Amino acid sequence: MFGSLTAVLTVITGFIPIGIAQVLVALPIAFLAAAGRLRAVVAATVASGVVALVAAGPFAVATVFVLAGVGALVGYAERRWGREAVFVVFAGALPIGLLIAALVNGLLLLFAQTRVLLLEALASSMRGTARAFEAAGAGEDFVRTFEQTIDLMVRLWWVWIGSAVVVGIVGTALLCFGIFRLVAARSTWSTQAAEWPAHVRAGEPDPLPLALRMVTYRYPDASADALTDIDLTIGPGEFVAVVGRNGSGKSTLARILAGLEPTAGLVDRPGPAGLGQPGGTVTVFQHPESQVLGRTVEEDLRWGVDDVDVESLLARVGLAGMGDRATEDLSGGQLQRLALAGALARRPALLIADEITAMVDADSRAALIALLAAVARDGTAVVLVTHLDDEAAVADRVVHLDAGRIVPAPAPSPDRPAVLAAAPSFPQPVLELRDVTYTYADRTPWAHTALRDVSLTVCRGEGVLVVGANGSGKSTLAWIMAGLYRPTKGTCLLQDTPTADLRGDVGFVFQQARLQLQRPTVAEEISDVAGLPHTDRHYVAAVLHRVGLPPELVDRPIDRLSGGEMRRVALAAQLSRTPRVLVLDEPLAGLDVPGRRELVSILAHLRTVDHVTIVVISHDLHGMEEVCSRTVVLDSGRIVEQIGAVTE
The missing domain is CATH 3.40.50.300 (P-loop containing nucleotide triphosphate hydrolases)
Structure with missing residues (x-):
């Protein structure tokens, strides 16, 4: 998305006769770099370069790569040096400008005919301007000085062209940094450490059987542990429900099971968790929008998977016949079913479902829980994070969390009588x-x-x-x-x-x-x-x-x-x-x-x-x-x- 935005801005600003507009091209890349996503910066730059080549030709591609480098410098400097970033941007932009200036001058030196044509066109344009001044009543001394300046620029072309490139690159970097700072100050762009596995172990996924021994986890800058001394084992084909109040650590436990390294303790499994890989670990979240990537339902199911029986999977999750539907037209409950189908398409060994029934109606909720039970019977271990006792009752085992610790099942709280709402006495x-x-x-x-x-x-x-x-x-x-x-x-x-x-x-x-x-x-x-x-x-x-x-x-x-x-x-x-x-x-x-x-x-x-x-x-x-x-x-x-x- 950011690559496409960069390419579009490159093409649009190519038609704007204002050099300052080019700085907008670097901003999307700057935000990616500020978030520390190096691979995303490279992917966005390459993607935008391809789009720019198709839309505007090789010069647009060169512009994309130069300004993407400026954006990467701005974003990384902000993330790494904070208040001193402006000095880092200046110090980093200067050698970039010198390098590009040398490259431009070298190309003009190599392609002499092109250089002569460009300089002649520039000189003719400036002489026309001098004639206009002369016709407007400018003195002979002014016109003579103007002519001498033109001749000097033609002879020393490499000086002023190189200087203009250096000043342009440094000025663009500093202006981009200023705009980036203004935008970042009014946004919540996250630069915090990821709360999901940052490194993937090499090898074939082999997440089960899984054993947690005295596992503790504390989020960066937090004052208390999110999980403390967790002991838990999960084997193939088990259906385990994790319940507890909001903030008790359920989602953090799900992240640990998915491969997040604990702050303390041991996570023992035969091989890599294989998060998102076929045969590994898959997760389905409460909000499926972050997991649905395809334009249509069928396209989303095939995303990253070679062999998928689309119709069978859709029928299994209650979306039969909807393969051609646009994902943007699906309701929240339908998106949740699609996210679950996408997870099952990878034939996982471990499926983690985090509050997946929160957005579906009662009949659909019962159907999804029955489907998870069937998935467990087929040999896939299922971990269901839920608030609801009737959902947890279907599981083989129920793990109760409170303040980040595993605790015994609490006594049921007594129901209080409901006070029925009354209609307005004088409806308006x-x-x-x-x-x-x-x-x-x-x-x-x-x-x-x-x-x-x-x-x-x-x-x-x-x-x-x-x-x-x-x-x-x-x-x-x-x-x-x-x-x-x-x-x-x-x-x-x-x-x-x-x-x-x-x-x-x-x-x-x-x-x-x-x-x-x-x-x-x-x-x-x-x-x-x-x-x-x-x-x-x-x-x-x-x-x-x-x-x-x-x-x-x-x-x-x-x-x-x-x-x-x-x-x-x-x-x-x-x-x-x-x-x-x-x-x-x-x-x-x-x-x-x-x-x-x-x-x-x-x-x-x-x-x-x-x-x-x-x-x-x-x-x-x-x-x-x-x-x-x-x-x-x-x-x-x-x-x-x-x-x-x-x-x-």
């Missing part, structure tokens, strides 16, 4: 959808209609729950309500104004809360979303209190939050804008039982006390009866049923 329409239809890739061969003639009215202070199977159109409906999509047909109005024309009146919390958290720390995120001119820590602490988070999180980096904390920070940020309607897409996904109860209580309080209008898109209905008084059922993009009604 706030959000209205009238005959809304939405088609992805409309008017193309890949058009896919997600919503058809949906009409719905939501009243002030009401709670509405939207349910339906995967692919029924729930998330598309949420994005239209939030104004992020404009309906293909029909209207979505917030008090007579299209939601797509509003900003901040409809708050929206994504399925993947991390995607909307754009600042480095909690305080910066909430202050920025609230529109404050500066970071106000006291204000942020008050907003966090509103969603049940302690003030200690004010200065916490976003990447150090648990999944549940990220979701509540995203909710707090949206509430800081005082929205008239709050839309939440799968708010309970990935939360443990106490976390679910707490979030349900927060939403119920917002609705009943603060009179916030809430629309919840969810597969998980448990507890939602305390927030929502009406349930809307979607099927194939249409509303097929409404349970409960607004009282008159």
Whole structure:
């Protein structure tokens, strides 16, 4: 992607008669280099060179490689030297400029006819300028000096051409560094150590049997261990469930099983973990977007694998007949199934499934757990990370984690009676959808209609729950309500104004809360979303209190939050804008039982006390009866049923 961006910028800036525009070409490479991805820098440069050759010829290729070198210098200097990076950039750009200047002069010396033509064209152009000055009334001395300057430039061409190249390269590097610093200061580009295996052992994958002995792991710059003294064995064909509260270390344990080296202790296995390799270890995450790479479902399944029975795999995961579907049109649950199919295509010895049922409906969840059990029976070891007891009950063994340690199974907590949400006593329409239809890739061969003639009215202070199977159109409906999509047909109005024309009146919390958290720390995120001119820590602490988070999180980096904390920070940020309607897409996904109860209580309080209008898109209905008084059922993009009604 960055290589393509570099190539496109190279071609575009080739038509811009402003040399300063060329500095934009180096920026994508600078960001790759800042992240320490040397292979990515090389791959992006080569890919952009190929595209530039096809689009603009060999001179564009030369420009790409020169500016990619400048970008790599800028990014690496920033990552390695920080505040002193500007001096490193200058010192590194100078020899690069001298080398390129020598190369340019050498080529002009070698190709004498080309040099003569270029210099004659330059001299003719400058003499024409001198004649224009003379006609405008310039004196003879001025014209004579101008002519002498032209003759001097022709004789000493190698001096001024070489100097211009050196100044251009050094100036481009320093300007690129300045722009890079400005962009990096407003981004969360990560330069932290990877939390996945950084080195791959040579040899054929052989991850099982696997034994962990007194394994401890602490993340860089963390003040406490994420895992402590873990003893665990996993053999071929075992189905092991790992359960625990948010932040208990479940995902860290999954990373260790996938090949991450522990801080202390021993991981004993016959050979390499073979992460992502056929016959090795595969992982499926809670958010499958990071694992789906192909443009179509079939293309994604074939990615990196030679022999794949596409139809059989798709049928096995419940996606039969969808090989030609564009992956961008799939729902969250369908993407999860596709990610699992891609993992199974590698015929792994060990499959690690980290909260893979969080985004699917109840029927699909049961089908996925049954599929994992069948995979284990076929000889593949399966490790399922989950919050749900009914999922864990299917496994052969259940490992309970608490604060990074393996603990005995806790006693079940007593159920508390639910307080049913009441409909508004005096309903006042706030959000209205009238005959809304939405088609992805409309008017193309890949058009896919997600919503058809949906009409719905939501009243002030009401709670509405939207349910339906995967692919029924729930998330598309949420994005239209939030104004992020404009309906293909029909209207979505917030008090007579299209939601797509509003900003901040409809708050929206994504399925993947991390995607909307754009600042480095909690305080910066909430202050920025609230529109404050500066970071106000006291204000942020008050907003966090509103969603049940302690003030200690004010200065916490976003990447150090648990999944549940990220979701509540995203909710707090949206509430800081005082929205008239709050839309939440799968708010309970990935939360443990106490976390679910707490979030349900927060939403119920917002609705009943603060009179916030809430629309919840969810597969998980448990507890939602305390927030929502009406349930809307979607099927194939249409509303097929409404349970409960607004009282008159």
